[in-house]
Amino acid sequence: MSEVLVVRGEMQPWTDHTARQPVLAALLADVIPANRRTLILGPHSPLLIESVLAHSADVTILVRSVSDAEQLTETFGPCLHVVAGALDGLKRAAAVQPTLFEVATDGVQPFEVVVAADGLDRVLGYDSEHLSWTERLAAVRSLATPDAVVVLGLRNEFSMLNLLDRRPAHLRHGDDEWVPLHDDPTRPVSVDQFQAALPWPAQLYADFSAHTLVGVEAAATARPGHLPTRLAVAALESVDTPLLTSTTEPLESAARAGLLPAVPTSWLAVCNAPTPHTLYTHSGPTTLKATATETGWETTVGVVTPDLLGTVGYDSTVVPARVPGGESVETVLFRLAAAEDVPGFRKLAAALGEWAEDSRVLLRWDDVIVAGDTFAFGISGWVAPESVDKDDLLAAAWLRFHRRLVDGHRRHPWPPWMIGDELVSTWLSMSGVTLVDPTPATAPHVESAYAEQLAWGKQLAAALSVVLDSPEQTHPDLRTQLADADRARLELTELQGHVFGLERTLGFRNKAMKTRENRIRELRGQLQKATTANNKIHSSRCYALARRLAQFRNPRKVAAKARRILRQNLNKLRPAS
Incomplete structure (x- = not known):
């Protein structure tokens, strides 16, 4: 195992954290020439270092952390030649190991490729000289040949994440930066300033949270619903940062104003090298590359083994080689819903129903493109293991659209009591799907009449959401929390009014119950008196005689018998003659 060369500016104990960046690794694989002496400045992920090693003949990396x-x-x-120290101490190492750096006396510098994708913020230590950003760039230039390929990153102070970060300034930047350069007047803070500060001809990319790279020219012409905007929104939605609001609406507003390249997380400059692709993004388990054309995009997807064992899987072969450059269906539907244009919404839904067909490719209105009078699939490679019925594909697409519409708190013309299966079924009927006959509910919490018809679509939509959407964030944005709090406050007020009404009703019923109770007590007293009088009557001799007399049905026979008895008794009383 080789030893670490330590130069001035090393830091220990220390660790500069890096994230895995497959998109940037794909870009480096395209722009780094083969068999060149390469210098990597600053902390980079092992994946990026492997990508550089695969193309370069001799690679040296400079990190300020000795443990790293x-x-x-x-x-x-x-x-890999590893040097621990700062940028200003790198040249002094030539005196220690001249064979490593090969500094020539005629001023020709050894490195033909310089990779500083992390930027120049983390290349100095706590005992280094206080170099400004411009002075650091000059030091980098002195280490490279005039025609060297240089890949240089720059963090954006005006990024959407930085603008919407709800944390105070002193908590946004951690110790991994050591000396932030945000107050350096020489530091570029825009695309134009960055381009002007570079001493080499360069192609700039807008880096959205290390998930998507878009050429600044393509980003400037992108509008809401276009491919670069959709990918930028998806990239920033996956970042777990405490925000004031979701980044979706501000990013779409920036794209509408042509300012999308002004608000990425960072910029990446590729100098003295051709840039074969306009866009790099993470697509499923692989990286997708796209080149802008006059009519749309030409795509290239890394070949991966299809994963078709679960409910949904990724198949790179279904990604179209050419994708139109228009708006997504979801963007148009959102616009029609916000304008309360139900006839226009119904017309578009009917056209989607006619266009859809049985297929393995899952429908996503956020990745289906409006191409004139018809539609086209986007870059999504998510499929089902087997062909799915058209009605189920439409159900899954509308269920996903329903979640993005409702959870995004977007305007729509449908009443709140239609939210759920009933609203999705309404959209399905607009698309030409025959619905089941609704049946009345037999209990308060019985599933809707359309639950069985939407069952398979719900499974597909849920599985697609797992692989596409970010998991539940630890820090939900503040606007959503405030909206939820307002909704909870409104529900609390409504419930309090409902409770007051119930209490008032219960008070009236309590008074009525007391009145009834008093009346029942009076009736019970009268019943007791009547029962006592009745018992007295029943115990009298007259009542007994009356009951015995009542048993005789023929009074004449009774009277004749009584006369005979009286006669017999009278005869007994007469004296004998």
């Missing part, structure tokens, strides 16, 4: 340098040495071994 030792870890890199253990990981890559002798194929």
